Amino acid sequence: MASFTGFYPDREGDQCEWLDNLGGKCAGYTVQLGSNAAEMTQVKAVCTLLSYVKGVWVDGLQKQAEAAVAFRNAIETGKPPTVPTVPPVVTFSAPAGSASPTTGLLTWLFTVIARWKTAPGCSESIMIDLGIKGSAPEPSTEPPDIKAKVDGSVVKVRVVKSGNKGYILQSRVQGDPGFSDLATTTAATYEDKRPVKNPGTAEWREYRAKFWDGTEAIGAWSEVVRVTVEG
Helix, strand or coil: CHHHHCCCCCCHHHHHHHHHHHHHHHHHHCCCCCCCHHHHHHHHHHHHHHHHHHHHHHHHHHHHHHHHHHHHHHHHHCCCCCCCCCCCCCCCCCCCCCCCCCCCHHHHHHHHHHHHCCCCCCCHHHHHHHCCCCCCCCCCCCCCEEEEEEECCEEEEEEECCCCCEEEEEEEECCCCCCEEEEEECCCEEEECCCCCCCCCCEEEEEEEEEECCCCEECCCCCCEEEEECC
């Protein structure tokens, strides 16, 4: 997402800080940005919800999953007679004043920011203070940079989008006559979770990608990368 705005951070933790900053300061520039109190209240509510979901809630779920695995391991192979504690369940409890969970909130926020930046009163200092200074880079016309690695039974394919909306990913598995479409995605990393063709037998897999502008494929195919998946 950062490649399309020029200001939205890549890291989840930095995104939460960015949202907190924007939500906390935007109302102070209502007039300069050509907005109104109702919109600024909604912007703050959206920032509050997104920061909670991307930060506290997801962190809690990750820690819960780790605790659940530890509990399972203790039940299976822990030394007796210790009684392990069942980990608490993380619930969804958004902070007061946050927006209702609906789809497309970040997209809506970016649309509002784009309008703010065209307001006559919007200055460089305001954009810097709100963290919205920047513009999206021109999409690259060079072939995508692609890498793949095996993580257990999953192949993680990472494609650098270089300012493009997404990419078309193709693969060829050992024994296939040629490449076939695997996914059209905007994700930076695609996880290939397909099982091996013959259980117990390792197989190689090849991947290549081509940029996608939201409607059709553009540019040339990337180089082909190959990994081996154990059976």
